[in-house]
Amino acid sequence: MSSLNEPIRGPLTLDVSSLPSVAFGHRNTTWLANVFYMAIEGMMFALMFATYFYLRTRSTDWPPGHLPPALTYGVINAVVFILSVAPAWWVRRRAPDGNRRAVRNGLLVLALFELAATALRILEFTALNCRWSDDAYSSTLWVLIGMHSGHLVTELIETLVLFAISLTPKMEGTRLADAAINSDYWYFVVITGMIVDLLIYGTTRFL
Amino acid sequence: MAVAEPIIANDQDTGESELGRRLARTWCQPKGFWGWFSNTHHSDIGVRFMVTAFIFFLLGGVLAAMIRLQLIRPEHSLMGPDFYNQVFTMHGSTMIFLFAVPMLFQGFGVYVVPLMCGARNIAFPRLNAFSYYLYVGGALVLWGGLLTNMGPDVGWFAYVPLSGPAYSPGHRADIWSQMITFTEVSALGVAICLATTILRHRAPGMTLNRMPILLWEKLVISMAVIFAMPAVMIASGLLLLDRVVGTHFFNPAEGGDVLLYQHLFWFFGHPEVYIIFLPGAAIVSTLVECFSRRRILGYTPIVVSVVATGFIGFGVWVHHMFATGLPQLSESFFTAASLMIVIPTGVQFFCWVATILNGRLQLQLPMLWCFGFFFVFLIGGLSGVMLASVPVDLQVHDTYFVVAHFHYVLIGGALFPMFAGIYFWFPKITGRMANAKLGTWHFWLFFIGFNTTFFTLHFLGLRGMPRRVYTYSPDMHWQGLNVLASSGVIFMTAGLLVFLANVIRSLRVGEIAGNNPWRDAGLEWSMSSPPPPYNFLHIPTVSGRDPLWEDPPDQPVVVGLRDDIRETLVTHSLDADPQHKDEDPGPSIWPFLTALTVSAAFVGSIFTPWAVPIGAPLVIVTMIGWLWPRGQSPTPRPSGES
Numbered sequence: 131m132s133s134l135n136e137p138i139r140g141p142l143t144l145d146v147s148s149l150p151s152v153a154f155g156h157r158n159t160t161w162l163a164n165v166f167y168m169a170i171e172g173m174m175f176a177l178m179f180a181t182y183f184y185l186r187t188r189s190t191d192w193p194p195g196h197l198p199p200a201l202t203y204g205v206i207n208a209v210v211f212i213l214s215v216a217p218a219w220w221v222r223r224r225a226p227d228g229n230r231r232a233v234r235n236g237l238l239v240l241a242l243f244e245l246a247a248t249a250l251r252i253l254e255f256t257a258l259n260c261r262w263s264d265d266a267y268s269s270t271l272w273v274l275i276g277m278h279s280g281h282l283v284t285e286l287i288e289t290l291v292l293f294a295i296s297l298t299p300k301m302e303g304t305r306l307a308d309a310a311i312n313s314d315y316w317y318f319v320v321i322t323g324m325i326v327d328l329l330i331y332g333t334t335r336f337l
Numbered sequence: 338m339a340v341a342e343p344i345i346a347n348d349q350d351t352g353e354s355e356l357g358r359r360l361a362r363t364w365c366q367p368k369g370f371w372g373w374f375s376n377t378h379h380s381d382i383g384v385r386f387m388v389t390a391f392i393f394f395l396l397g398g399v400l401a402a403m404i405r406l407q408l409i410r411p412e413h414s415l416m417g418p419d420f421y422n423q424v425f426t427m428h429g430s431t432m433i434f435l436f437a438v439p440m441l442f443q444g445f446g447v448y449v450v451p452l453m454c455g456a457r458n459i460a461f462p463r464l465n466a467f468s469y470y471l472y473v474g475g476a477l478v479l480w481g482g483l484l485t486n487m488g489p490d491v492g493w494f495a496y497v498p499l500s501g502p503a504y505s506p507g508h509r510a511d512i513w514s515q516m517i518t519f520t521e522v523s524a525l526g527v528a529i530c531l532a533t534t535i536l537r538h539r540a541p542g543m544t545l546n547r548m549p550i551l552l553w554e555k556l557v558i559s560m561a562v563i564f565a566m567p568a569v570m571i572a573s574g575l576l577l578l579d580r581v582v583g584t585h586f587f588n589p590a591e592g593g594d595v596l597l598y599q600h601l602f603w604f605f606g607h608p609e610v611y612i613i614f615l616p617g618a619a620i621v622s623t624l625v626e627c628f629s630r631r632r633i634l635g636y637t638p639i640v641v642s643v644v645a646t647g648f649i650g651f652g653v654w655v656h657h658m659f660a661t662g663l664p665q666l667s668e669s670f671f672t673a674a675s676l677m678i679v680i681p682t683g684v685q686f687f688c689w690v691a692t693i694l695n696g697r698l699q700l701q702l703p704m705l706w707c708f709g710f711f712f713v714f715l716i717g718g719l720s721g722v723m724l725a726s727v728p729v730d731l732q733v734h735d736t737y738f739v740v741a742h743f744h745y746v747l748i749g750g751a752l753f754p755m756f757a758g759i760y761f762w763f764p765k766i767t768g769r770m771a772n773a774k775l776g777t778w779h780f781w782l783f784f785i786g787f788n789t790t791f792f793t794l795h796f797l798g799l800r801g802m803p804r805r806v807y808t809y810s811p812d813m814h815w816q817g818l819n820v821l822a823s824s825g826v827i828f829m830t831a832g833l834l835v836f837l838a839n840v841i842r843s844l845r846v847g848e849i850a851g852n853n854p855w856r857d858a859g860l861e862w863s864m865s866s867p868p869p870p871y872n873f874l875h876i877p878t879v880s881g882r883d884p885l886w887e888d889p890p891d892q893p894v895v896v897g898l899r900d901d902i903r904e905t906l907v908t909h910s911l912d913a914d915p916q917h918k919d920e921d922p923g924p925s926i927w928p929f930l931t932a933l934t935v936s937a938a939f940v941g942s943i944f945t946p947w948a949v950p951i952g953a954p955l956v957i958v959t960m961i962g963w964l965w966p967r968g969q970s971p972t973p974r975p976s977g978e979s
Contacts, residue, residue, distance in 0.1 A: 137898075139893070142894070143893050143895070144896070144915070144917050145895075145897040146844070146895055146897040146906060147896070149897075149906075149916070149917050149918050151917065151919070151920070152917070153916065157917060159460055159461075159533055159537050159907060159919060162532075162536065163461060163533055165527050165532070166528070166529045166532060167529070167565055169564065170567055171567075173567040174570065177567060177568055177601065177604075181571070181575075181597060181601070184600075185592060185593065185594065185597070188589075189592050194491055262583070262584055263582070263583040263585070264594035265585055265592045265593075266584075266585040266586055266591055266594075268585075269578070269579075269584035269585050269586055269593075274586070275585070276693070295965075300911070304623075304920075
């Protein structure tokens, strides 16, 4: 592989044979697609947040006739989410070096965090102090946390699949870039999770 | 490896060289029954999008003809109110969700964008194929519903409370909601493919300010899709939850709100108008330049206008809700915003006219359709300015005046440019020219028929005829105008039959087109017609906005891409400098299988919420099948790893 990594400009040709075959970070096309996915899903979250505040204006009490969701599982899970950023950051940092072992270990730890977050999320559902069919407030709460749980489970599966790939020799080249992009997506899940938490556990207490 | 033999620039037309044969072998798509479902090449998927969407356009047209037949005289008993409700709902839903966007944004975009960029395939070709199958799934769900007496009957925007569980028992509104999910996921998938292709697969040298206007417009539309479509998915998703699992988002008795639905729907619905109109404008900009035989005048103002339209389109949705009793301040704001959007559209119009006046106009068939667009869309735009005013809007709200207005905008803004585009790119897609004489007949029949029908509807609306009534009493004196409006259908139908005859005839005996029958400037005209499976023998480079007109004969071409694997070139988003090589994932059956499992889960969820937990594992299995790497990638490892 050429150390130049630059196209060679001739009089009639532009020779790109020395360019790299894999790119990390913003140069990667999947990275860009991932940004678009996050824009789409971020928009869906934003509209659900808007729906939540819109419905708040239709009611004098908030929550209307319910206790706010219990805090315990939500707070523990928020801590798990925040700590999980560490293995995601690790994978993202080591993947461009081609360090397969570090990536494999990082994916395993990340998957364990995501598994813990999923288990805690199931407990969170039991502590919402309302059922989705009670009223519009309850429906919004369930859809907000349900939407986020969908992302959580999707990300868990993706991490597990990448971990499975990392156990084989196939974890190389573009797969390493995919592992790094998976971390970007996890950041997105964590950030949206924090906002959902703020709505569910915060605004139900002081809004 | 590609051989760095002496190369003559723009020598893209023959697949007979040794390199051409090797590339054809590498880029060929599988044949046979299963091969058809594994195909991931953009030109094949683009044509499928267009053909499928056109079939639904014809079906939607049959429904429109039924509506006009029903209204031809008072107290006509051709259809009862229940079936009539299904017919007009199906007509609107089909035309918007199964025809306009899939045809103009997805179909045209998927076919033409990679060719205009100078790329060998679209980015994420499997996602692109998946989007096609999902679109077909949505179309089958909607029309399957009609055939099983479950045709949606709540209007194409399915307002609550009518579409809610209290007033629409059964599954008709569910079918509508889930069709939205299918088609919007499909459009979102294609938006990602197109935006990535435009930003990362442009030919070296095609900097942003050298990008054809059509690519600019596709980029802006992709962004509009990415930010607008989630709103309708939320609206229809919450409606489905209200209906299937008993949530209360739109139920005022339990703290919900019906206007929330309208806000969510029109936050999508108005950008949707531009998602439909801008592809038409993109076609017109391309054709005006080609047939005026000069560079388009006002490239920068047009691009700025297109981007501005994309933004302002998100700030006008409330003008669909003037009759809902919103505060006057918000009505005034949205009136101003709605009037403001005239400015960028006007700028584009003036640039087109200036280009034509300063060029050497060749009034060939595609350009004739562009003139049809100018005329029809202008009338639609003017009645739009009228409707932006709250008092006028309240007066004609829900009358045939509004029906006339949006048909002028949508048929003018989308259908006329679509036919212009079909006649323009027909030679590239099929290798043969469409017959110009038949095309001219098609134009005049359709133009006369369209104006007879829809211009008349303005007057019916001003005389108070409401839309969506299945009949009217004789003493309303609406029959004369209704007969006139319905008579236009005969001309439009005749025009479409001439078009179909022209396509069938031209496919068989049309004149051989050659590479560039219109002598246009775009890269898509540099290879043979139809394009070979690898599109470009050599990825081109460009040094101007109109490569085939301006670039010198010794313009360099890209070499050094492997021809034994599907290697592609990734360039910088802004200046299109080569950055790295990538590999096209190639054909696969898994996108089709994934679309099947997703469709099963979507359809099942109409009938039971358990379809989601049962369907999800199947979807996951097929997605893993899709994404699991097969074989060892022959591409070298990244730098840094020894």
